[in-house]
Amino acid sequence: MSSPFIRIEKSVPHSPYPLIPSVPNSTMPSISVSLSLKPMSSLSSFLSSLSSLPHTVRDTEVPLLFREPYILSGYRPVGHSWSFYFLSLxxxxxxxxxxxxxxxxGVCVALRFSVFAVMYGLGLYLxxxxxxxxxxxxxLLTYLCCSATAHLLQSHSELAHYALFFLDYVGVAVYQYGCALALYFYSSDPAWRRSRVGEVFLPAAALLAWLSCACCCFAKLSYLHPYPLHRKLCxxxxxxxxCLLDSSPVAHRLVSRTWGDDPAMTLHAIQVLLFLLAAFFFSCPMPERFFPGHCDIIGHGHQLFHFLLSLCTLTQQEAVxxxxxxxxxxxxxxxxxxRLQVAAVSFPALVFCSVLTAVIMRRLVERRLRKEDSWGEEVERG
Incomplete structure (x- = not known):
């Protein structure tokens, strides 16, 4: 017997997409809230870690090794965990x-080179x-990263202070020779290359780059506060x-050529000016010498040196x-x-010699600190 009720089924058009099972409305708010709370909790834990960092201290509260002339405050306390110094960024x-x-x-250098490589096909073949x-x-990236790492982490301990600044000097030597290679092959004139300086340029540049690393490491190791003048001279x-030798191809070009037909000439001139200003602030503790304690956080000479050297690097990169x-x-x-193959081998050789020098200096420091500790223990027992 047929039912008196007629069942009507609505036809659903075929959909190319799979059916998505419905989620009860009661679960939707909890899912969205949990998803939004995860980054918020990570951010809050990060901020709480920053707020719990030890405050900076005055120069009298850190050992002599970590003090800088005329900088009276803003020092990070010594002897904390590595995470503290990373977070102090x-x-x-x-x-x-x-x-x-x-x-x-460093970020600007890497991004600019990536764009340049893509635009001019360096990524396709080398x-x-x-x-x-x-x-x-x-x-460039080596010296910038080594410098940033040294200044960020050097307050951890005496051994870390020495080792990280030795690494910084390695970065300086690597930059000097990398710069010499680029200026010799891309920025020099034939007349300069035929000169006496041009004939000995690459081996002399490699020797002076290593020598600057070795002398800076030696000066750091040998002289303590108050720093004598011959430490700075060393x-x-x-x-x-x-630096004078490395810039000689550019100096010859700036003097012997007209600037109008060469877009790189103006960039080279600006780079030389910025470098001279940076060298001045590296050599002279100004303006903090005249305003002790007033340039501790912003405006002391080493900060101006870093800022001008960064501008110098970016300008030189464009010129090269x-x-x-x-x-x-x-x-x-x-x-x-x-000649290009010799240059290709000489660069890693210079890096190896500089790193080896820094490692040897670090071992000397470690041995000296161990002797000082044992001597201090004997004094306490006696």
Missing amino acids: FQIHNETINVWSHLLA DLACLPLVYYVLS QVVPTGLA FEDFLSRRASLTREYGEC
Whole structure:
């Protein structure tokens, strides 16, 4: 017997998408809330970690090794965990600008080179003509990263202080020789290369780069507060000679050429000016010498040195890029593959020698600190 009720079924059109099972409305708010709370809880824990960091202290509360002339406050206490010094990247202290200026410059260098490589095909193939440019950019990133790391973490302990600044000096030596390679192959004129300086340029640049690393490490190891004048001379003289030699191709070009037909000339001139200003603030503790305690966080000479050196690096990179584009096609024919191959081997050799020097100096420091500790224990027992 048929039912008196008629069942009507609505036809549902076929959908190409799979049916999604419905979720009860009661569970939806809890899912969205839990998803939104996860980043919030991570952020709150990060902020609480920052707020729990020890406050900065005055110069009288840190050992002599960590003090800088005329900088009276903003020091991080010594002897805390490594995590404290990593997190101090987001804390205000007298090294904050030193760290961030070189970190941001390193990011700019890497991004600019990536764009340049994509635009001009360096990512598609790498020949001998490109190798000095790659070494140059690697040397920029090396010195910027080593410098930022040293200034960020050096307050951990006496051994860390010495070892990290030895690493910083390695970065300086690597940059000096990477810069010498780029300026020799891309920015020099034939007349300069035929001169006496041009004939000995690359081996002399490698020797002075290593010597600047070794002398800076020796000065750091040998002289304590109050720093004598010959400590600064031991650092500045070999480094200054290396920089004078490395910039000689550009100096010859600036003097002997007209600037109008070469877009790189203005960039090279600006870079030289910025470097001279940076060298002045590195050599002289100004303006904090005249305002002790007033330039501790912002405005002391080493911060100005870092800032000007970052601008100098970015300007020089643009100038080298311009020179590379104008020389790339004829580079192998002009210099020969043999000279480019020697340069390709000499760069890692310089890196190895500089790192080895820093490792030896670190072991000397470790031995000296161990002797000082044992001597202190004997005095306490006696």
